Amino acid sequence: MKYDNIKEFIYEELLPNVEKPGRYIGTEWNSVHKNPETADIRFAFCFPDVYEVGMSHLGMKILYHLLNDQQDIFCERVFAPWPDMEEEMRKNGIKLFGLESRDFIDSFDFVGFTLQYEMSYTNVVNMLNLAGIPLRSGERGEGHPFIIAGGPCAYNPEPLYDIVDFFMLGEGEEQLPELMEHYRRWKSSKGTRDEFLKIAASVRGVYVPKFYSVDYNEDSTIKGIKAISGDIPGKVRKRVIKNLKGSYFPDKIVVPFIDIVHDRIMLEIFRGCTRGCRFCQAGMIYRPVREREVEELVEIADKLIQSSGYEEISLSSLSTGDFSKLNELVERLISKYQSSRVGLSLPSLRIDSISLKLIREVQKIRKSGLTFAPEAGTQRMRNVINKGVDEEDLIDSVGAAFESGYSGVKLYYMIGLPTETMEDIQGIADLTFKVVDRYYKVPKEKRGKGLNVTASASSFVPKPFTPFQWEPQDSINTLMDKQSYLQKAIKKKQITFNWHEPYVSYMEAVFARGDRKLCEVLIKAWELGCKFDGWDQYFNFGAWMQAFKETGVDPDFYTARRRELDEILPWDHINVGVTKRYLRSEYKKSLKGELTRDCRTSCTGCGINLLQEGGVCK
């Protein structure tokens, strides 16, 4: 059998043998196709998970079009091939390719990964291997692509320090074009790889691990982290866009053929969050708060609806209810799109800010479920985590929802939070029962039929750059005890109880606060077959434990240890704006159960305003 080229071979011979060939087609509506011959910079934007997950990610949608809007850059999407596709590719000697051109990415200029969760790290390694690119930065030479990474997990880049050439910390809308400009000049100057790394290190927010050395104490804690030469910044400051107004947002988005996780327009209404929940990394690293203006949002929504044909817009942010002009925005979108039946969804509404009016407005078009996140079951526990919400708020809000005809609500909780006792666990069951009771207080003719309350309990994972970054994580056994207690306590036919595998949470905790030593463990685990760790059917805890054993690294060092407040943490050379001093003070307050106010009311001194952009939180 003969094929004119490899692209046709992939299409005609590999795709018929995989379960979902629609993942690899690459010609979706609004996808960008350029002539590779005329593109000076080839960029592989890699999401280290399956297509349906990666295509649901807003950041990728923004940066894909941002890069492609520059004429000389051809940015393509790459997702982790599902194992059935990977098998076909390896069997036939097909390397990892860009979805649009089906060219192998090992000849590209950049291979960039977005790091959204720790459990995708083995997929990063696997994708590099599948691309035929040497895994370690030091093994790559002239002619290899630069392997770069960004996204929330890049704020603690150390577990990938030997794999990724450089990390881009913070928001990419201005940083990426700036880097590309440097690259153009470097490329035409025919400079060396190291020269470019030096240039990159001068770009604000770029971290080149090889330019930093780490020393350790005998007890494995860190003695010091320093830049190896004077021209390298001692601390890497994250990049932020000063103002969202007028900042880049694409007027079109790729519309997938196959069903994906979030198959709708995501309209980013603001960045950052001022609530200061102490477990929440996003709430710290995405500061300061910056809103887009209603006028601009309506304009963007309009363009996206026109260009995509989507039937639903979801307002995207960390805490939708905190958007200062939410009512105005919702009213305008609804009055504009009601006749064309574009639905609106409002995820991430906080329970104290949800209003009955908004629920009713949104319901006019389409009815979706409601989600509430009390996070903990008792007031004491909620004070510790600074979730400034009380029981009355929750019960009032679900009551309002039930009275407007909703009969399905989801409740999100965490277990394993610092200072938690069995009373707090019992509190989760009690609070959930109160939600059920509230439903039955609504007159039968008024309420929706068939109450279904879903209670989800995830296991707390302490994250860097949060007030709990010094805290140990509950052991797997403790988490399991708490889960099984709760499972018994919460049993009721109207309640569906979900929980997460504590083994996965444990691994997340290892890598979230990991240091450079974990890079060896990661590569070893991959060699032992680990990949798609976020997927139950592929997660292999035994293999991970073997990887720790073979590399002589103790995972409990990262999870079970309460760190000293003056310990040098592996991410101390990264500056996210929020200061360590502030986090320390928040940590101490948490242990006393003291609340910190929402910093929209008045500044709480987190330090974000000390970044050069000045962080006026509005």
Added chain:
Amino acid sequence: MMYIRLKFTKGGEVKYISHLDLMRVFQRALRRVGIPISYSSGFNPHQEISFGAPLSLGVTSNAEYVDLKLAEPMDVKEIQKRLNNSLPDGIKIINGIEIGENHKSAMSVVSHSRYLIRIYAKNISSDELKKKIEAFAAQKDIKIMKKQPKKDFELIEIDIKPLIIYMKLIESDNDKYTIDCLLVSGSKGNLKPELLIKAFKEFSGYDIQNVRINREEVYGSKNGILLDLLEYENTQK
């Protein structure tokens, strides 16, 4: 209110998207270009679109059909033009007609499909293949194991002989051959061409590769005459 039936192609570019994916493609394309599609009533209103016989993943077609109900009238040519600006590569509306309110849905009238199957096979002659196909089609019955998607993919043996109207070799070029076949299709019986090829492979023992299948036409049967789905509605008037 107006009813439209459109005939479109599904080319190589989109041959791996499923029936459900195709539905979404049309829904969004219709929205992008502002075609006044009608919505069903009820709790979750949906666009009134329905397709003819589903096509297997990996099969291309020159003759797919979709029925649309419009909330207000619009010229069929205009719809065709607008949609062709809004559909992804590989999907092209090639014809369309207005159909009466009392039409039978495209799905319900399908009775037969004609396919061209292109294959690659080495070390056999054209004559040999031709005879083999004749012998295959002339069997008393043609038993094959088939997976039942609705019953946990449990295998059952079925006889596909009554579902083959004809099957013949129509072209050969070096080791490439084209087979023409007319198969029963639709709710009263359905033979997928992939299954036919599988059966023929088993029967012949040939090493058949590079199978490319294209649906040439879909028919409904009226008074024993096969009509394509546009003709079917045209003559009903």
